Amino acid sequence: MCSLERARVLSQAHELYSVATVQGEQLAQVTGRLRFLDELPAVGDWVSLTPTDPPLITAIEPRTSCFTRTSPGGGRQILAANIDVAFLVCGLDADFNPNRLDRYLVQARQSGARPVVVLNKADLRPELPRLALDVPVAAVSALTGDLAALHHHVQPGETAALFGSSGVGKSTIVNRLLGADRQAIGVTPGRHVTTSRQLIPLPAGWWLLDMPGLRELALDATAGAVHQAFAEISSDQCRYRDCRHEDEPGCAVRDHVDPARLASYRKLRREQAYAERKDDPVAARAEKERWKKIHKAMRKPG
Ligand SMILES: Nc1nc2c(ncn2[C@@H]2O[C@H](COP(=O)(O)OP(=O)(O)O)[C@@H](O)[C@H]2O)c(=O)[nH]1
Numbered sequence: 001m002c003s004l005e006r007a008r009v010l011s012q013a014h015e016l017y018s019v020a021t022v023q024g025e026q027l028a029q030v031t032g033r034l035r036f037l038d039e040l041p042a043v044g045d046w047v048s049l050t051p052t053d054p055p056l057i058t059a060i061e062p063r064t065s066c067f068t069r070t071s072p073g074g075g076r077q078i079l080a081a082n083i084d085v086a087f088l089v090c091g092l093d094a095d096f097n098p099n100r101l102d103r104y105l106v107q108a109r110q111s112g113a114r115p116v117v118v119l120n121k122a123d124l125r126p127e128l129p130r131l132a133l134d135v136p137v138a139a140v141s142a143l144t145g146d147l148a149a150l151h152h153h154v155q156p157g158e159t160a161a162l163f164g165s166s167g168v169g170k171s172t173i174v175n176r177l178l179g180a181d182r183q184a185i186g187v188t189p190g191r192h193v194t195t196s197r198q199l200i201p202l203p204a205g206w207w208l209l210d211m212p213g214l215r216e217l218a219l220d221a222t223a224g225a226v227h228q229a230f231a232e233i234s235s236d237q238c239r240y241r242d243c244r245h246e247d248e249p250g251c252a253v254r255d256h257v258d259p260a261r262l263a264s265y266r267k268l269r270r271e272q273a274y275a276e277r278k279d280d281p282v283a284a285r286a287e288k289e290r291w292k293k294i295h296k297a298m299r300k301p302g
């Protein structure tokens with residue numbers, strides 16, 4: 001086969017992949033071999049294309065980062081690959097609730113992307129709130145077009161993805177950065193919500209991905225990713241090395257951290273542990289042993 005071309009997957013619909021090439025956007029399919037191996041491309045993947053009509057994807061380059069979900073039937077689905085920066089978007093309107101970001105923060109830590117909290121709708125609130133999160137913050141307004149702070153966090157050639165609940169302004173941010181009305185704005189959740197992921201090359205020289213609907217997905221993360229996302233809670237100030245800071249007597253963390261963050265930590269930690277046990281009997285046994293030790297330590301005077 002002569003001269004393969006390098007391309008990037010922008011979106012996927014069934015067996016068709018829209019890819020960016022030097023000649024522009026093209027529709028490609030995967031080779032039977034990749035299909036047989038079940039090595040299918042994800043949005044954001046760099047791939048090799050044949051110069052045929054239609055072009056065929058023959059190989060997928062190794063991924064630098066990976067956003068995954070656990071599939072309802074077991075196994076794991078790759079939602080997006082090669083994301084450098086995870087923009088965790090919050091709206092500074094009446095709906096403002098930074099704790100909604102915790103879940104995305106865990107997913108970002110798990111993927112390998114750098115998280116940045118984006119406080120959108122800054123036009124509605126002259127004074128910025130202080131956040132308990134240990135993550136860089138960019139205050140912007142998609143409405144007025146004041147998005148300069150986003151550019152500070154992405155280098156040319158890098159890829160950023162937008163995470164956040166419906167209504168925080170993700171589509172407005174995409175349209176502003178693109179200088180065109182590409183995404184539908186203000187659509188009713190559950191009806192016309194953008195459900196497909198689409199990678200967009202921006203005039204500024206970096207790539208942007210709108211990640212709709214991630215909140216509802218089963219968390220696919222390790223305990224380590226949860227701990228990284230809640231550094232102030234998982235630091236080892238507690239007398240129990242593996243403390244969950246729930247009802248362990250003598251827990252030294254429970255009373256010293258933001259209660260909303262702690263509640264959020266517990267919920268995500270439980271969900272994460274459950275998902276892990278479900279696909280790993282060895283982990284299930286380890287969890288049981290861990291609790292035995294904690295209960296034993298509780299019985300000792302200490
Ligand atoms: N005041 C204000 N409103 C905004 C801003 N960005 C978006 N909106 C509004 O917020 C609503 C939801 O925006 P949309 O982009 O659809 O949010 P998405 O669901 O996250 O994609 C729309 O009515 C937008 O006009 C902003 O910076 N300031």
Ligand SMILES: [Mg+2]
Pocket residue numbers: 170171172183184185186194
């Ligand atoms: Mg939207």
Ligand SMILES: [Zn+2]
Pocket residue numbers: 238239240243244245246248250251252253254
């Ligand atoms: Zn504790």
